[in-house]
Amino acid sequence: MTLQAPPNRLNSHGDIRHVGVEIEFAGLPPHDTALVVRELFGGELNVVSPHRLLVENTRWGEFGIELDTQYAHPDKSLVDDPHAEDSEWARHQHQRRIEFHQKTRELIGDMVTGLVPTEIVCPPVPWNELEALDALFEALRAHGAKGTDASLMYGFGLHLNPEAERFDVDYLLAMLRAYLLLAGWLRDEIKVDITREMLPHANPFQKAYALKVLDSRYSPDLDTLIDDYLHYNPTRNRELDMLPLFAYLRPEHSHELLHAQLTKPRPTFHYRLPNAQLSQPGWGSVVEWNRWVEVEKLAANSEVLLARCAEYIADHNRPMLTRAKEKLVRWFRRER
Numbered sequence: 001m002t003l004q005a006p007p008n009r010l011n012s013h014g015d016i017r018h019v020g021v022e023i024e025f026a027g028l029p030p031h032d033t034a035l036v037v038r039e040l041f042g043g044e045l046n047v048v049s050p051h052r053l054l055v056e057n058t059r060w061g062e063f064g065i066e067l068d069t070q071y072a073h074p075d076k077s078l079v080d081d082p083h084a085e086d087s088e089w090a091r092h093q094h095q096r097r098i099e100f101h102q103k104t105r106e107l108i109g110d111m112v113t114g115l116v117p118t119e120i121v122c123p124p125v126p127w128n129e130l131e132a133l134d135a136l137f138e139a140l141r142a143h144g145a146k147g148t149d150a151s152l153m154y155g156f157g158l159h160l161n162p163e164a165e166r167f168d169v170d171y172l173l174a175m176l177r178a179y180l181l182l183a184g185w186l187r188d189e190i191k192v193d194i195t196r197e198m199l200p201h202a203n204p205f206q207k208a209y210a211l212k213v214l215d216s217r218y219s220p221d222l223d224t225l226i227d228d229y230l231h232y233n234p235t236r237n238r239e240l241d242m243l244p245l246f247a248y249l250r251p252e253h254s255h256e257l258l259h260a261q262l263t264k265p266r267p268t269f270h271y272r273l274p275n276a277q278l279s280q281p282g283w284g285s286v287v288e289w290n291r292w293v294e295v296e297k298l299a300a301n302s303e304v305l306l307a308r309c310a311e312y313i314a315d316h317n318r319p320m321l322t323r324a325k326e327k328l329v330r331w332f333r334r335e336r
Contacts (some may be wrong), residue, residue, distance in 0.1 A: 001282065003131050004290040007300040008165040011267075018124035020161030020268060021133060021285050024068060024117035025276055026154060027146040033118050034065045036139050061123030068119040117156050118145075124163070127289070134284035147278030148193045155195040156276040157202065160285070160292055161268040167249055169222040171299075173213070175269065176225075178299035179240050180210045181308050186239075186273055189291055193275045200237040202272045208232065211316060214309040222249065230255050236262060241270040 011017045028036070034053040038045055043058040052066040125133050148156045165171060183204060196202060209232035212218060220228060226246045234257065236243055247258040247265035257263060271292060277283040298305055 001286050001290065003128065003286050004293045006127065006162075006293050006296045008296065009127070010165070011163055012166045016126045016128065017163040017165065019127050019130065019163065019285075019289065020124050020159075020266075021122040021130075022119060022159040022161070023122075023137070023140075023276055024119050024156035024158075025140060025145040025147055025278055026117055026150070026156070027144045028118055028140065030065045030067055030118050032143070033120065033140070033145075034063075036143055037063050037065065037120065037136065040135055040139055058123070060125050060129075063123060064119075064121040066119055068117045117154075124161075127162070130285045130289055134286055137278065137284035141278050141281070145278050147280075148196065148275040149277065149279055152195055154276075155193065155199045155201070157196060157272060158274040158276050158285070158288055160271045160274070160288060161244075161266065162271065162289075162292060162296075163268050164245060167222075167267070169220065169225055172222070172245075173218075173220070173225060174299040174302070174305060175295065176213055176229075176240075176242070177305060177309055178295045180205060180214060181305075181312060182295050182298060183239065183273075185294075186291060190274055190288075192273065196275060200235075202239040203235075203237045204239055206232060207316075211313065214312050216306060216309060216313075226250060226253065230257065236260070239271070239273040241272055244268065244270050 006017070009017060030051050030053055031047075034045055034055055037043075037055045037058075041055070041058040041060070041063070043055045043063070046054040046056055048054060052064075055063040055065070120136070122133065122136075146154065148154050164175075187204075192202070209229075212228065212232070226249070229242055229246065233242075236257070243257055243263045244266045245268060246253070247263050248267050250258065251265060258265075274288040274291075277287075298308070
């Protein structure tokens with residue numbers, strides 16, 4: 001598949017925009033996965049703990065590979081506590097606790113391997129090098145990694161973290177509007193797995209929020225945009241999670257979600273909707289990036305975007321029975 005260029009290829013510093021990629025799967029434990037990554041992209045293997053590894057100094061930076069559960073990994077706050085001022089006996093007892101804790105977490109990881117996914121967190125990759133990254137997906141497939149559709153138990157996803165072009169409110173609002181307008185199309189294109197639909201991790205935005213944001217009279221400043229998002233979406237479980245970007249832009253904001261352990265501030269959108277379709281040859285980050293680019297294209301075309309917003313609001317204002325009938329007709333046509 002040909003990689004599609006976004007309408008805005010550079011970031012606010014004039015550099016090529018980057019994309020972070022995260023992928024979840026079963027069938028290949030972290031250590032074996034790390035060896036695959038190193039074989040493809042070089043670098044050095046760093047075993048942080050039995051179920052958490054790094055492949056460092058690759059062409060793009062550091063790959064993180066781990067079992068996707070905190071209970072398989074040592075608690076950093078316990079392990080890093082120096083106890084420098086304690087007596088020798090107290091330090092000895094603390095070291096014994098650490099050793100027991102590490103062994104317990106290793107055993108938990110051994111038991112849940114195959115039940116919880118392995119996750120790869122790729123370093124930020126220039127968007128125009130995503131085709132090279134897709135060699136990873138082919139290699140995972142060849143080594144027996146299993147994606148979302150391999151089992152009803154597998155609610156695995158692929159996440160994209162596209163770097164924002166800039167940070168002004170007009171741009172961010174346009175991106176939010178474009179995503180809200182295309183969310184249904186994206187779900188149809190991706191054919192979001194039923195297990196992932198039932199899990200909360202990539203929940204759609206509520207209609208009330210869409211109606212507020214798509215209204216042409218909605219003209220917030222950046223702080224209001226963030227506050228409204230937090231009011232309507234007090235959760236990380238959205239198909240387009242804006243919390244990492246908002247935490248990056250407003251580190252002093254008081255809302256607890258922007259300071260939660262799992263909210264990592266970064267200058268990116270956090271797009272969580274795609275399945276991990278490792279069973280499909282040719283599927284990878286390029287496929288999902290190309291779908292994301294449609295959101296960026298719509299956001300960049302202000303005239304079309306405003307027209308689409310007006311259509312959405314007008315459609316919502318029509319009688320509910322009429323809208324339900326047309327929705328049913330569209331569903332039958334799609335299923336035929």
